[in-house]
Amino acid sequence: MRVLLVGDYPPPYGGVAIHVRQLHQFLRDRGVEAKVLDIGKGGRPAPDVLPVHGAAAFGLRLAGFTSAGWTVHLHTSGNNPKAWVLAALVGTMPGPRSPRVITLHSGLIPDYLAESQARRVFARTALAGYARVVAVSPAVRDAVVACGVPEEKVVVHPAFCGSQVRPGPVTPEVEAARARRSPLLAMAHHPSPVYGRKQMFRALKLVAEEHPGVGLALFGPGTRSEEFIRDARELGVAGLLEDLGELEHAKALGLISQSDVFIRPTTHDGDSISVREALALGVPCVASDVCARPEGTRLFKAGDERALAQAVRDALAAGPAKVTAPDAGPVMLDLYAELLPSGMAGAGTVNAA
Incomplete structure (x- = not known):
């Protein structure tokens, strides 16, 4: 299994970037070959994290992975036009044996999509190329389904990896x-x-x-x-x-x-x-x-x-109350395995240097 995560990677330390890093670490801990295409500001170097700057460089890098059959998982806010253009680009990149997954992170998505029919049509079109759409809340799921995305494609799960919550030293x-x-x-x-x-x-x-x-x-x-x-x-x-x-x-x-x-x-x-x-x-x-x-x-x-x-x-x-934390890691790992084409677990190589 080979998984490419596409999204922001710290720094800066926004919620999407943190989740991408935590999911990446979870996959690596489980022995999965996983890389990140960092579409943010491109912070400090990290193992298997590939910063990309500019649409042309991003498209070339992404095409290498999709043509090699990697599972591609995009993480984006979904609350602005740029996020949906990115979703459309990743979803339509050629690579028939490269499953696509997208996580929509922002709680502003329902309001954003409700503002116009044009936005809802574009969202439905952009999501057509994804095998699964991961919504971080029921409200986000309902907004996406209301756009015409098939309900069976949409799953709800928090963008959180409880196993990766590891406080650093107290400064x-x-x-x-x-x-x-x-x-x-x-x-x-x-x-x-x-x-x-x-x-x-x-x-x-x-x-x-x-x-x-x-x-x-x-x-x-x-x-x-x-x-x-x-x-x-x-x-x-x-x-x-x-x-x-x-x-x-x-x-x-x-x-x-x-x-x-x-x-x-x-x-x-x-x-x-x-x-x-x-x-x-x-x-x-x-x-x-x-x-x-x-x-x-x-x-x-x-x-x-x-x-x-x-x-x-x-x-x-x-006072304190301990709560059992959900973990998206095992859920995403099962989802990737479900979508993987038969016989593709060890196939495909890509020069991502």
């Missing part, structure tokens, strides 16, 4: 934050308003009324922007924040493992990998009710900072 910065703050909350940050920064800041001020020693550790891009600093000052929480900037994934897991509650206050979401990672680490997790959340997540009504603050208080009072 001195995290140790210092842990020593200063009780309780210590954690949140993945992004400058997009979808991540709910303002709502989190308002809720944090409310939590501080009952827990004056509280601190919120934030990691991710945009924590040093003018907008971030302005919001922190105007909402009265500048003194309650621990700004850790962008962290490597293992260090982010180290932070989460040391926090008392992990918070996901998003206004739109898919199957957030960080929520599942927190739960797998035994850390209480509070998240908005904008989508289906894993068992064990404490939900609050999206847009209601008082409900968010109360959910945080409840989570602090309840």
